[in-house]
Amino acid sequence: MSKVLVVLETAGGKLRNHCLPGITAAKQIADARDLELHLLVLGADDSAAKDIAPAGYGAKMVHTITDAALEPFTSEAWADAIVHAVKTLEPAVVGGTASSVLRGALPRAAAILDAPLSAEIVAVKSGDTFTRPISAGRALLDEKVSGDLVFFTARGSEFAPAAAAAAAAGLAAVEGASVDTRGVEVLGIAKTESSRPALTEASVVVSGGRGMREGDNFKVLEELTDLLGGALGASRAATDAGMVPADLQVGQTGKIVAPNLYIAVAISGAIQHLAGMKGSKTIVAINKDEEAPIFQVADYGLVAKWEEALPALIEAVKARQG
């Protein structure tokens, strides 16, 4: 029986949480096609696969390819491993959450296998037709992928995280892979140190824009962020101006977020920013310019200068939290 294969990412012997929505999307495709769900774990050893198999996530099997060259991640070695897994396991569909890892490795593998790929899907319409946003989220494309083998990446904010299943998945090694990093060297990742939740996983995001004027002014946003247990974000105008690090950028050219509460402060609401946060459940906009386009997507808009509104907002939230 053919299968849907989900490529997972791990860290420290554990599944990375952002992979869970990709499993959900794959399960929907598997159900629509009446196929089995299988998982693929790549790494230097099989400790993470052993940790994932008992939780199952509705999958029949967890397959692993172990090779020292698979860590640290490179698209080159990962694509080789994925290609080998596909040739061995013969899935009909391969995919996972649209992370920077799979955005790099899956299209490369799809090209080597001459297969189509539907990118950043937000809904499964049928076994071969998926919905994905285009033109900065201003339109939704229903795209059909054809062939014996198709790939997808799923937008993490649009599918619920898969839950552990009652039944464990089986565990099997895929042998015989030959992976090649093509001479690349990963020198390290400069992480943005933060005690806050990841932008893409936070339930509250507080973002600042050009109107914050300088980096120091983000301190008041950080206070509100921490009070709400959220993550700090920014518009492109703010990151371009060097007020905050680039990886805080929310938008078409940054991170796509969909928290329960998104608070946009001094952000005008360029199309490319809206593309990154329109999926949020409740949007609050605070801006001194009542004509700012951000108010058109906001559930609650307040025309005010941030210098006045934010301290008051912090006090009011504190009072409510007791």
Place this chain on the structure above:
Amino acid sequence: MTKILVTVKRIPDPDESLKFTDGGLDLSSVKWVPNAFDEYAVETALRLAEDVANKKKKLAEIVVLSICPQKQRQHMTQFLAMGADRGVVVDADDSTLDTAAVAKIIAKVAQDEGADIVITGKLSQDNEGNQVGQRVAGLLGWPQACFAAEVDWDQGSNTLKVGREVDDGVESKKVPLPALITVDLRVVLPTSVRNGVNPADHKFTDGPRLASLRGITMAKRKKVKVLSPADLGVESQGGESTVAVNKPPARKAGQMVGSVEELVEKLATEAKVL
């Protein structure tokens, strides 16, 4: 001399509103503009090739490649006017090609041209596929460095050191040439691209450069080779096809509040998010 191939595409002006038809988009009257990420890609190539102390000396030849109807290549002229040396147009309506075919065309041209570096934008602002560059690298068997925010060319070791924007921060990756990079926005900040010849702290003008008057005149004299997908032996298999294009559901109309107190009250009792 090192050869850099840069892929460029035209897109409907992202600042104009979309015209929806029944299940599709009406593109008949749109204004076509260059894809912003491709402007960043060409700017990256120009900075790699430029010796700021001696503008006549070039460290690389820059070829821009576009798949478009050959009579609609104004965007190509703009990139030549920015400073690219010559162009290749593959005469086809790119919307009729699947992603695999687009990548095969680019890979074939890269091979035929003997390119050392291929630079693409990380995505096109209209289709947002974010996969063509990765596919080209896969087809060529080359290393890839996607979502580049910083590029450092070490001509001695013939490598590029690339700062890549990944979910956790910025990954530093060294790739031997020939290699492919896809570029993100921050690659056009003033000090993001270094070539070992210009002073490391040299500041380029922020953003992609504008074409000079002289550049525009020169562009008309630059060579543009026109090919067809068939010349390159590529045929689209229709891997991805459009079933429908729809307007996203509108958000429920919001409300303006008069004060911070009212905002907090509504967030707590109405939206129940506090």
